[in-house]
Amino acid sequence: MGVIEFLFGSGRNVVAETAEVSRSNAEGDAARDAALRMAAMSQFGAEFALPKKSLFDRVIDGLNRVPRPAMALGTLGLFTAAMIDPVWFGARMTGIALVPEPLWWLLGAVVSFYFGARHQAKGQDLQRQMAATLAGAPQIMAQLRAIEGLRGPEGAAPADAAAETAPETTPEPAPETAANAALADWRQARG
Known part of the structure; x- marks a missing residue:
């Protein structure tokens, strides 16, 4: 009786508290996951909200x-x-x-300026959006490289941690020379 009183008495559950040291509380995990999803949805909502006009x-x-x-x-x-x-x-x-010809020219100028200005404004908005998207490209590429670095050969962790953060570079093509035997052997090996 004393052991049961010690384990479950006085509003405590020593067994549950001890188990939570090695395994997280499922109810607490669910609450944290729900809060995380709500925060993400709020962020998405704010990102795509239209400004009040x-x-x-x-x-x-x-x-x-x-x-x-x-x-x-x-x-x-x-x-x-x-x-x-x-x-x-x-x-x-x-x-x-x-209708006299000068009036046709005036009408053409008005219509051209109206549609031209509208086309230019829409084009500038598109360029602004593209520039904002491209500005985030380096961060996205860094994240993709980090994720790909985790894969390693057959799902194993990478052996060289410096390879994860090294920027990808493509070698510059060498100038074409007819007398370069090594280049000819390399091309032949590549098929």
């Missing part, structure tokens, strides 16, 4: 999306009008033919 910004973004669909649908509407009422369509096209 004002009502003005949303209205302007909506207006910026109108011209291209309006031009495409307007062109389809002109084809439809030409088929439904050719006389009406002919009268409108005669009116367009009377």
